[in-house]
Amino acid sequence: MTDRRFFFLVALIAVLAACSDPEPEVGYPALDDAVLQAFSAVDLKETIDFLAADERAGRIPGSPGHLQARDWIAEQMETIGLEPLGSDGYLYDYDTVYDGARYMIDASGDVVSSVNATGYDLVGLIPGSDPEQAEEYIVVLAHYDHLGVTADGDAFNGAYDDAAGVALALEIARVLLEQEAAPPRSIIILITDDEEVSLGGAEAWIANPTVPVGDIVAAVSIDPVGRPLLPDYWPILAMGLERSPTLEAVWREAALQFQELPVLFMNRDAVPIFSSDQDEFYRASDPIAAAWFVNPGFSWYHTVDDTAETIDYRVLLPTTRWLATVLNVMGHDTARYPYEGPQPLDGRTARDGVALFDGILHSGVLTNEEVLEASGFRATMAEAAEADSIGDVVENLDLFLFDAVYFVMFELTEAHPGEVPPPFPG
Ligand SMILES: [Zn+2]
Known part of the structure; x- marks a missing residue:
């Protein structure tokens, strides 16, 4: 195969790839x-x-x-x-x-x-x-x-x-x-x-x-x-x-x-x-x-x-x-973004909480105790998603949020800082 044919083949493959793999249907161009x-x-x-x-x-x-x-x-x-x-x-x-x-x-x-x-x-x-x-x-x-x-x-x-x-x-x-x-x-x-x-x-x-x-x-x-x-x-x-x-x-x-x-x-x-x-x-x-x-x-x-x-x-x-x-x-974008103020801690917030705790529970570093605690928060969030309100399923909303945030942001991260790798490979 000569170089010329090789380049032709590469160009053909590129054209076919472009045809068979159209840009996803999103409203805005992706970054180069x-x-x-x-x-x-x-x-x-x-x-x-x-x-x-x-x-x-x-x-x-x-x-x-x-x-x-x-x-x-x-x-x-x-x-x-x-x-x-x-x-x-x-x-x-x-x-x-x-x-x-x-x-x-x-x-x-x-x-x-x-x-x-x-x-x-x-x-x-x-x-x-x-x-x-x-x-x-x-x-x-x-x-x-x-x-x-x-x-x-x-x-x-x-x-x-x-x-x-x-x-x-x-x-x-x-x-x-x-x-x-x-x-x-x-x-x-x-x-x-x-x-x-x-x-x-x-x-x-x-x-x-x-x-x-x-x-x-x-x-x-x-x-x-x-x-x-x-x-x-x-x-x-x-x-x-x-x-x-x-x-x-x-x-x-x-x-x-x-x-x-x-x-x-x-x-x-x-x-x-x-x-x-x-x-x-x-x-x-x-x-x-x-x-x-x-x-x-x-x-x-x-x-x-x-x-x-x-x-x-x-x-x-x-x-x-x-x-x-x-x-x-x-x-x-060409839209404006009207500001509608604070929104209730509703079912959507609870589903976001479930997603966060699901990610945490997939981690391989948790202790048994941490798995239990995370599972407890996840279960409450799942119940709140059903009820479409976090406040309706916990006794004290402020205390519940404080406990959940403290567990995720401080207890877990302090217990598992992980090895910090050198900035660049090699
Ligand atoms: Zn800061």
Whole structure:
């Protein structure tokens, strides 16, 4: 067989494959493989290694480590080619009050009470590719502040929470700009300050945003990411979609396009003990639909052990591709996403709970006791699905939710942190 015939055969096979395997019937184009392949764990790691380094001393507002983080992110935004969309370049400053209840390392290296008067968000724009739709904005949120240091000066490095979220947001921007793959709608990368104590950075920006507030169609909050729930179970948990059925529809479509990790949906009010920046979009004077997603691997959440070495890039890299996928679908959509407020913990919420506990019960690492406990939660959720209400089948709803969340987020993840592999093979 000559080369020419070989190439003809290859071309013929490609044509036949294209004919026999039509694109799935979805309303929006899938992301190009070239774009999906361009996401880089090396880039993600560079951001996390910088932000979560001991030298940043937990990035608490008002501290030198925090200002280093701020300036570094602004530099990255410029290098990537994001358009500045703050009040002064990428910076968006606002007045704040940090009350001194935590510790920071000051310019002389001493541990002192943390105080602060000015907060700084960082804001950059990926312009939409269609002039007609470029004035519709999707806001991507991740926070760069964290908890400072202990009284003894040990850093809360905050790699999982939320250096990894910042890394993910910047990597999305880098790839979409480099690959000229921006969707018709514009995307705003909003790296927030003051999330940990007050959600103050998100609150300040949405109260006085740098684009017309009526042109913001939705927000996506990433916090925290980069750890598996269990060593053999790596879901993405998406919350708050029940508050906007039209937004939920596009997220579910994106979840169908994305096969790498399980994407589970959860009523935002099923996890009342947690909050993040999306809540400020819900509380805006004209509330905005917003989704919140996490990798629920809370093993070292808010401890000094949340270090860069604990990030699992086998989880974080596909989670980056998940965000790219869902932004691509939202970015090609033409629908608006009316916000309908908190929704009851109904049968659907219970079915989401069943799905989560089914995944947990498939894990091979649980002890017998954990299997019993998980089975108990699953049975209650299944009963609640039948009754179309969680509140109707438990004695104390708040206590039940607290127990279930505590079991999944803390007991299981702390008992089974798993071996963290080296960042890259070899
Ligand atoms: Zn966080």
